[in-house]
Amino acid sequence: MTPDAVTVWAVIAGLAIGTFVIRFSFLGLVGQRRFPEWALRMLRYTPMAVLPGLVAPLVLWPEATGGAPDPARLLAAAATVIAGIWTRSVLWSVAAGFGTLAAGLALFA
Known part of the structure; x- marks a missing residue:
């Protein structure tokens, strides 16, 4: 229809x-x-609360594999988190995740 x-x-x-x-x-x-201080404090954590909800399904149930988790995406997610904690830089964590995903897809495919 x-x-x-x-x-x-x-x-x-x-x-x-x-x-x-x-x-x-x-x-x-x-x-x-002017927002109250408690509201500003809560709003500071909004991106960190929303981003995992957007990324987790793409890592755990990727459409490219038919919904089955694969080692390349799990390793890339782990590398991104570790690089983010270690460097405190979004660019380095994205680069680490991208590099790990590219290497993992080449290695596991």
């Missing part, structure tokens, strides 16, 4: 309006006020 063009554009417009309202409620209405 293929939806018609009017339905598709109505859904796109509805999602655009919904996204705008959600973002405006946080940035537009609260943007000029």
Whole structure:
């Protein structure tokens, strides 16, 4: 069943309006006020809380292997975490993960 063009554009417009309202409620209405210290402290940890939730499925159930974990991606994830802890640099941890993934895919494939 293929939806018609009017339905598709109505859904796109509805999602655009919904996204705008959600973002405006946080940035537009609260943007000029000073946040309490406890809220700023909590917001500091948001990226560290969201990133593992985005990356874990790609490491543990990769689409490229049909959902089965493979040693190349597990090693790359471990190398990325170790490099991040050791160097405290995003660039070095990404480079370590990329290099390990490339070597692991060449070695295990």
